[in-house]
Amino acid sequence: MKKKISKNLVQFIFLTIFLILLTGCSISSTALNSNKKEFKIAHVTQETHIWHQASVKFGEELEKLSEGRFTVNLYPSSQLGQEKDYMLLLETGALDAAILTNGYMSTREESLNAWFLPFTFPTIEEAIAMTETEESQALLETLNKQGVKGLGFIFAGNRHILLSDDFVHSPDDLDGKKVRILGSPIMQMFWEHLGAGPTAMPLSEVYTALQTGVIDGMDIDLDALMTEKYYETADHLTITNHMTFPALFVISKRVYNELSKTDQAIVDEAAKRAIAWANEETIKRETETLKKLKDAGVNVTEIEDFSPFLDAKEHVINTYTKKNELIKRFVEKANQLRGEKVEYNKGT
Known part of the structure; x- marks a missing residue:
């Protein structure tokens, strides 16, 4: 009897072959010139997305700082599979670097859910400022045990609510609505507490x-809404700023540790410049993209009274600050930066 080969097995075989080919190319390149290196970088977004453009900027800075010794080869739009596949390649050093969504990485490291605490960052500027804190750096350091080094956080903007046929002014407007979310426990908890029916699915299936009405709407940042053209099928956008949405720019620890101290410094500086550029660009895009969406016919409103959402906010924050000390420290620091002193789960 013939045995059916599973999809996962086929993907594993493909990745293994690809890994061998990539590793072989790296060895050949090193043998030709030990001072030159091509950095292979992957991510899941389209080339118009800010995360891809951050990768391009990193390549430009890397080449400049290394005086042409370092170049990059980019693999956007999930060309190398999904983010779980990237982690396999990063751990072995077959993939040099990647931009990974905080949504995926928070399923591997609980403390990264700190970024998803609802209504913590009213503006993207405040979220970006938070990356300079010790509490934010502590989150990056948790990645070391996963075979990658965190170079920094790159933002796509804050999250808002897009629905097919209505705006959202209170949780009652979400009652029974099927809302696409990232596959994340904290997001699941938040949307269920609001009364919605959270539905996790890949971006490729959302349009x-x-x-077809399989979902009624989605939780989305403005950049992805524009680049993926979801507004063509759902045109009621409520500006909520209910969550922020960073990605983690990471490099394989195996690859990084093989570099000289001088070259590590070059990688660090190139990443720092690219991240700073991308986050400034994100701030500018928030206003520009919203105008473009309105020009494209999207109906837009903004929540003025957040009090009906506070119960869901406190439920999620209390749950996660009790579970994780890094999350507790993170949200208290975020409150402090806004001039608020709020202590969660004191004594637990």
Whole structure:
């Protein structure tokens, strides 16, 4: 009897072959010139997205700082599979670096859910400022045990609510609505507490799901809304700023540790410049993209009274600050930066 080969097995075989090919190319390149290196970088977004453009900027800075010794080869739009596949390649050193969504990485490291605490950052500027704190750096350091070094956080903007046929002014407007979310326990908890029906699905399926009514709307940042053109199938956007949405720019620890101290410093500086550029660009895009969406016919409103959402906010924050000390320290620091002193779960 013939045995059916599973999809996961086929993907594993493909990744293994690809890994061998990439490793072989790296060895050949090193043998030709030990001072030159091509950095292979992957991410899941389209080339118009800010995360791709951050990768391009990193390549430019890397080449400049290394005086042409270092170059990059980019693999956007999930060309190398999904983020779990990237982690396999990063751990072995077959993939040099990647931009990974905080949504995926928070399923591997609980403390990264700190970024998803609802209504913590009213503006993207405040979220970006938070990355300079010790509490934010502590989150990056948790990645060391996963075979990658965190170079920094790159933002796509704050999250808002897009629905097919209505705006959201209170949780009552979400009652029974099927809302696409990232596959994250903290997001699941938040949306369920609001009364919605959170539905996790890959981005590649969202456009059709909106078009056919499989979902009623989604939790989305403005950049992805514009680049993926979801507004063509759902045109009621409520500006909520209910969550922020960073990605983690990471490099394989195996690759990084093989570099000289001088070259490590070059990588660090190139990443620092690229991240700073991308985050400034994100701030500018928030206003520009919103105008473009309105020009494209999207109906837009903004929540003025957040009090109906505070119960969901406190439920999620109290749950996660009790579970994780790094999350507790993070949210208290975020409150402090806004001039608020709020202590969670004191004595637990």
